[in-house]
Amino acid sequence: MTPQDIAKRAVGMAAVERLVAPGMKLGLGSGSTSEWMVRALGERVRAGLDVVGVATSTGTATLAREVGVRVIELDEAGELDLTLDGADEIDHRLRMIKGGGACLLREKIVAAASRRMVAIVDESKVVTTLGAFPLPVEVVRFGWRSTRKHVLELLARHGMKGREVSLRGGEDDPLLTDSGHVLLDCRLGAIADPEALERELNRIPGVVENGLFCSFANAVLVGRPDGTTREIAPTG
Secondary structure (H helix, E strand, C coil): CCHHHHHHHHHHHHHHHHHCCCCCEEEECCCHHHHHHHHHHHHHHHCCCCCEEEECCHHHHHHHHHCCCEECCHHHHCCECEEEECCCEECCCCCEECCCCCCHHHHHHHHHCECCEEEEEEHHHECCCCCCCCEEEEECCCCHHHHHHHHHHHHHHCCCCCCEEEECCCCCCCCCCCCCCEEEEEECCCCCCHHHHHHHHCCCCCEEEECEECCCCCEEEEECCCCCEEEECCCC
16 A cells, blocks of 8 residues: 555544444544445444444445445434545645535535534645635536536636636536535645635525535544654634
8 A cells, every 4th residue: 555545444443432422323424534434333333333334425325335334314313413524635724625626516525414524634745825726616507607607707706716616527527526516626735715715605696605624624634654643723
C-alpha cells in the first residue's frame, strides 16, 4: 500500500475502535477512507458487534452488506448516533469541502440526521484555507446552464469573478449522482467566507446542495503514513 493508503486504513480502523459502541445507529460515509472504515466495521460485526448503518451512497450500501453490516434506510433509522465520513478538504475550524465522490447530497442529509459527526481523513486533506479542491454544487438537470450563470454571478459578488465552473463529466456524458442530478465543479482557489457561500449557493433556484459542510463535524481524526492517528481540536 502507498503511505496514503496506510494513513486511510489507520484512521478508518481507529474510528471504529474508539467511537463505535454496541446498539449504535451509524451513518456510513462514502469515499476511499470511508471504505476502510466500513471494512473495519464489518470485522467488528462478524465478531459480534450489534449495529446498523445508513449508507450515504449506493456504493457504500453495497460494500456494507458485503462485509456483514446491516443497512437500513434513514427514514427507518430516525436520528443517528454517529456518522463517520471523509472529506476532500478540512480546515482547523472543522469546515469541509465534500463531494469529490459525487455523494454530497446524501452525505449532508445523513450528517444532519446525526447527533455527532466525526470526519476521518489522511493528513493531505487538512488545509489552512478551503478552496484548492474544486467545490461541487449539485444541481437539477433542467436548466443547468441557467443555474451555472447564477452560480458564476454569485461567485463574482464574493470576489471570485472569472473562476472556472464546469459540468462534471462534460456535456456529452455528464456524471449523474445517486439522486439523478448533475454536478458543477467550481475551481475557486480559496474561499474567504465559506459559511456565507454555503448559505447563498443554496438560495439559487436549481441548486440542490453544495459541498461546503461548515457546521457538521464535531471532531476530526487524522491518519498518518506511519499508521498512527491524531485528533484535531477545533479552533476559532
